[in-house]
Amino acid sequence: MSGWKEELQKQGGCGLLMMAWGVFAVGYMIYWFATGGxxxxxxxxxxxxxxxxxxxxxxxxxxxxxxxxxxxxxxxxxxxxxxxx
Structure with a gap:
């Protein structure tokens, strides 16, 4: 459990932030195409x-x-x- 906390502290949260941004972007694109733009x-x-x-x-x-x-x-x-x- 503490492994991910240490990794997050090493990277300063940048990787997690980029992952969250990627998930948001992909989700929004799916929403955009599903609703017709x-x-x-x-x-x-x-x-x-x-x-x-x-x-x-x-x-x-x-x-x-x-x-x-x-x-x-x-x-x-x-x-x-x-x-x-």
Whole structure:
């Protein structure tokens, strides 16, 4: 039990701090990707997809309509961010 205390005193806690930072960074990246990233962008995409697929029964939109909606929404998002479409 005292071995880790001695090691921590030798290193000044730097290794422990770096480990904690690494765990936080990896956890945050997992959270970011699991939630879809930026909430404003997620809300924009959700609203755009709803608008584009409004004429179809939920769950029964054909693949070509979904692909067209995704392409149009991504183009609108890039334009709204000031990027090239």
């Amino acid at each position: 930026n909430p404003e962008v997620k809300a924009f995409r959700d609203e755009c997809h709803r608008r584009e697929l409004r004429g179809y029964t939920p769950g029964y939109a054909p693949d070509y309509a979904i692909e067209a909606a995704v392409a149009k929404c991504e183009r609108e998002l890039r334009i709204s961010r000031g990027l090239k479409p």
